[in-house]
């Protein structure tokens with residue numbers, strides 16, 4: 001039986017650990033159910049799958065050649081005067097796109113989008129980003145975005161995906177699995193038997209509606225291929241949510257830093273959703289589902305080390321030169337180790353969230369991101385966090401991104417509310433039991 005790479009990574013972290021474990025107060029264990037079983041083998045590898053490297057660049061089919069591409073992007077909207085300095089867009093992509101006529105005109109015309117934007121600042125809340133390349137912006141990423149359980153320490157986020165996006169999250173990460181009792185793919189944590197966030201169609205439809213309503217925003221979705229299934233198994237479900245009309249089709253594989261378009265080009269073309277799959281992507285067949293690791297690297301997965309070394313973990317054996325010419329993803333979702341029934345498990349280190357998501361200080365998001373920038377000569381593209389709404393102050397994670405991006409963050413604009421009061425300090429809930437049981441089950445299946 002194949003287990004998800006989450007499970008493998010959890011185990012790998014347990015087996016080859018160099019960092020000191022974080023101690024978490026487990027005095028309240030009344031809710032924890034101890035699961036029974038006998039351990040058999042331990043994994044000796046890190047999160048893994050097939051990594052593809054390209055020795056030369058492939059030119060891909062463009063959206064206009066692969067689907068009827070009605071440009072819905074000729075709108076005026078409320079672009080400020082800053083934006084008009086760059087209204088003559090030039091087609092930088094190869095191929096014979098049909099959008100040339102519109103794109104070389106000035107940015108005037110009629111709003112054909114379905115709704116007026118509810119945000120007033122184009123280009124992801126910062127008009128300065130309009131002329132910057134997608135590859136030159138630091139975004140906050142919601143780790144396990146669908147795992148929302150208000151007031152519950154077993155999840156990764158507290159606020160819904162709509163609120164995440166409203167507050168400024170611009171990368172949504174989620175892992176797809178196949179539940180044993182359903183033929184449709186779901187977002188699940190390690191296994192669907194115990195922590196299931198529902199069919200991917202529901203969540204992706206919610207995201208698509210947000211994209212409909214925010215015509216000046218560009219978002220990224222990073223999908224985990226939990227079962228390493230062929231993309232053809234997911235494609236029909238993704239397609240029926242309607243999100244593909246916004247999907248960005250890159251001109252090349254792989255995309256180097258300079259190949260990426262500016263946000264304004266993406267907005268004008270209406271191609272405002274960049275979708276990555278971690279393993280098994282097939283961009284020649286599905287040009288809207290980008291292969292993550294040939295175009296983006298990641299720092300260590302599920303970190304437990306509060307010094308957060310900014311090293312390349314995936315793809316393995318990547319040269320520094322290659323690493324410096326692609327996007328990179330900084331994992332800052334601190335985990336804590338629990339020792340349950342003689343087995344160590346990793347869960348979000350909720351008691352340290354305010355420090356972990358803070359702008360400065362030991363273990364903070366700001367310190368780690370600055371260390372990465374020093375090490376690699378440029379800031380990370382994505383800062384992956386749990387419970388983004390916690391930190392030194394609500395929205396401190398966005399302050400970190402704003403500082404790296406050299407823009408000003410409006411501190412009064414975060415964060416959305418939840419009906420249940422947060423109880424991150426008050427013991428461990430039933431859902432955490434489920435998570436631990438799930439992790440342990442996965443472990444036992446190895």
Ligand SMILES: *[C@@H]1O[C@H](CO)[C@@H](O)[C@H](O)[C@H]1NC(C)=O
Nearest residue numbers: 084085086087088104105106
């Ligand atoms: C935009 O294009 C028009 C027509 O080609 C030209 O007259 C104008 O100078 C251009 N503006 C800028 C800012 O390049």
Ligand SMILES: *[C@@H]1O[C@H](CO)[C@@H](O)[C@H](O)[C@H]1NC(C)=O
Nearest residue numbers: 135136137138378379380381
């Ligand atoms: C964007 O470019 C500036 C200037 O080179 C650099 O300081 C910054 O780190 C870059 N950010 C990203 C995410 O590439």
Ligand SMILES: *[C@@H]1O[C@H](CO)[C@@H](O)[C@H](O)[C@H]1NC(C)=O
Nearest residue numbers: 179180181182192193194196
């Ligand atoms: C599948 O199992 C889960 C967990 O036991 C349950 O909540 C869900 O309703 C089941 N779904 C179907 C379609 O039977």
Ligand SMILES: *[C@@H]1O[C@H](CO)[C@@H](O)[C@H](O)[C@H]1NC(C)=O
Nearest residue numbers: 002178183227228229230233
């Ligand atoms: C999950 O992966 C296994 C092994 O590759 C495969 O046999 C199975 O068909 C996959 N399940 C689904 C629903 O795709």
Ligand SMILES: *[C@@H]1O[C@H](CO)[C@@H](O)[C@H](O)[C@H]1NC(C)=O
Nearest residue numbers: 354355358359360361391392
């Ligand atoms: C967050 O950082 C600020 C300084 O930027 C500091 O005053 C505050 O104590 C920190 N909060 C936590 C919870 O570490």
Ligand SMILES: *[C@@H]1O[C@H](CO)[C@@H](O)[C@H](O)[C@H]1NC(C)=O
Nearest residue numbers: 354389390391392393394425
């Ligand atoms: C963490 O910060 C939030 C505000 O951002 C505050 O409400 C909460 O009490 C803090 N928790 C701890 C443990 O300091």
Ligand SMILES: *[C@@H]1O[C@H](CO)[C@@H](O)[C@H](O)[C@H]1NC(C)=O
Nearest residue numbers: 128402403404405406407408
């Ligand atoms: C940051 O932005 C200001 C304008 O707000 C500019 O003067 C400064 O040169 C920028 N710094 C960097 C490093 O780009």
Ligand SMILES: *[C@@H]1O[C@H](CO)[C@@H](O)[C@H](O)[C@H]1NC(C)=O
Nearest residue numbers: 120121409410411412413414
């Ligand atoms: C900051 O955000 C708040 C809440 O969204 C808003 O009322 C206020 O006008 C914003 N301030 C600026 C300077 O944009």
